[in-house]
Amino acid sequence: MRKILIAGAGQSGLQLALGLQAQGYEVTLMSHRTADEIRAGRVTSTQVLFPTALQHERDLRLNFWESQAPDIEALGVTVAAPDSHDPGPAHRAVDWLGPLDGAAQSVDHRVKLAGWLDTFAQRGGRLVIHGAAVSDLDHLSRLYDLVLVASGKGELVDLFDRDPAHSPYTRPQRSLAVSYVHGLAPRPDGPGTGQLRLTMVPGVGELIVMPTLTTSGPADILFWEGVPGGPVDAFRGVAGPAEHLALTLSLMERHTPWEYARAVKAELTDGGSTLAGRYPPVVRNPVAVLPSGGLVLGVGDAVVTNDPLTGQGANAAAKCAAAYLAAILEHGDRPFDEAWMRTAFDRYWGPVGRPTTRWTNAMLAPLPAHAVGLLAAASDHPEVARRFANGFDDPSDFEHYFYDPARTESYLATLT
Missing domain, CATH: 3.30.9.40 (D-Amino Acid Oxidase; Chain A, domain 2)
Known part of the structure; x- marks a missing residue:
């Protein structure tokens, strides 16, 4: 049985832990708070999941609150x-x-994460209530086949180098x-x-x-x-x-x-x-090296943190967890080396992380005239309103008509 350690119990860490647990992996999850502490604590986010991310939860039978949450x-x-x-x-x-x-749907993470954390423990997962430090992972990495960091805060994030090519902002926007x-x-x-x-x-x-x-x-x-x-x-x-x-x-x-x-x-x-x-949006190198030379792979916000303006945080985390789960299951008994880690990240970054990051960063900047014109056109053309609204589920669609003035003009010219 392969042993996997996940440090961080947010949307991506818990979803991945529960998915691996259901497939028979021996999973240890590190959380800095208990389920009761999460429930009794402050709100931590403004999460909203669109259909693709919701389906990932359904696939794992984790959609516990679907009948209660407003559509x-x-x-x-x-x-x-x-x-x-x-x-x-x-x-x-x-x-x-x-x-x-x-x-x-939106479910307060105080409800969802606490419920998932309880479920993980009830299903026999090893839950460690401890805010993981680099020294912890450095020691524990020798005991596991794969170590994943799913925490977007604290010293563990500093393990992952900033990717300046995909991080245009150095300050909160x-x-x-x-x-x-x-x-x-x-x-x-x-x-x-x-x-x-x-x-x-x-x-x-x-x-x-x-x-x-x-x-x-x-x-x-x-x-x-x-x-x-x-x-x-x-x-x-x-x-x-x-x-x-x-x-x-x-x-x-x-x-x-x-x-x-x-x-x-x-x-x-x-x-x-x-x-x-407030926090600056950032993309980080997905693979980090521990002081002892061991490797860890970043998940969700640990490596791609976008401003919540476009509502993509929890969606991207859910999609990242789903991509990593599939990559781990397909890999079988082979070693989780650096090449595999980068391939697993690319599986998420190409279809999800890159287009989500580009769109969110574009929306943070003053919109150019052609984009403002597109939003105005949606008032008169329901098909534009529908397409833009559903881009929140699939931001890759914006590549075809939102960023380039010529493409926007060409798209609007097709409207009747």
């Missing part, structure tokens, strides 16, 4: 005009809703502020809990609103992404959750009044339902 059946994009503080609808320069070909709330009213112009809304406020940032399942049941996420130094980059030093929500709502009233109108009765779901922070 997200459409994705809307709004581009605010410069004077968007005026509540009149004319000050939404672009506003459309694109149907998703398959429903998306957005200030992030999250609130999980009850009491959000449905939009008057379409389905309520069934849609994810992305509002882009040029020069200010973005507001993302979407339904989720949290520890207290169905809820909604209010998520500001503020341009550094701008008016939404205002959450440093906020005293506590109540002040965090008050600031969130105040910024909504000023910059997205049509969304604020839905949120006037919003209340935090619990005392740990807010989060603020």
Whole structure:
């Protein structure tokens, strides 16, 4: 029986651990928190999974909350005009809703990761509650056939060298502020809990609103992404959750009044339902060498960390775990050498990591005129809205019509 060590118990680490466990591998999982500590802790993300990632969970029979989580059946994009503080609808320069070909869902990681962690232990997996350090892996690597790092934070990340060719940013591109709330009213112009809304406020940032399942049941996420130094980059030093929500709502009233109108009765779901922070997007070398010479392979956020603007974090993690699981199973009893590790990463990077990173980095920058024109065209052409919305499930499709002005022009010319 092959022995595998996974350090990190997020979406990618747990999904991979449970997948390997189901195939008879002897898996040791290192987590810095217990399941109970995760459940009782603060929110850690704004995860939303689109159909491909959800199917990976179904394939492993890990979709425990699918019947409880609200379905997200459409994705809307709004581009605010410069004077968007005026509540009149004319000050939404672009506003459309694109149907998703398959429903998306969001499950608070306090619910999902805690549940998966319990499942791993109940199924006989070896769970070590310990924040892994490099010295730990250096010692333990001799005892395992393969060591994987699935933690996007802490000293283990520093094992993996930054890849400057795919990491154009060295500083955070957005200030992030999250609130999980009850009491959000449905939009008057379409389905309520069934849609994810992305509002882009040029020069200010973005507001993302979407339904989720949290520890207290169905809820909604209010998520500001503020341009550094701008008016939404205002959450440093906020005293506590109540002040965090008050600031969130105040910024909504000023910059997205049509969304604020839905949120006037919003209340935090619990005392740990807010989060603020920032980090630079980065791609790292997937293979690292331990002090003793042993090799480790990075998984998910450990090697590809994108800004959450495009909602790709948990999706990319799920797809990375699925790619690695297939690569491990196909490899059989052969050694997990460096060549195999790089091939396993390429299996993820080519179809998923590269297009996801390119699209997210492009969305962080001011959109060029042809891209703004494309978003505007979606207001009049439902097929454009549908295609853009479903790009959140498959970002590789943007290669065909989003980045290059000539390709955008050619695509729009085909519309009737």
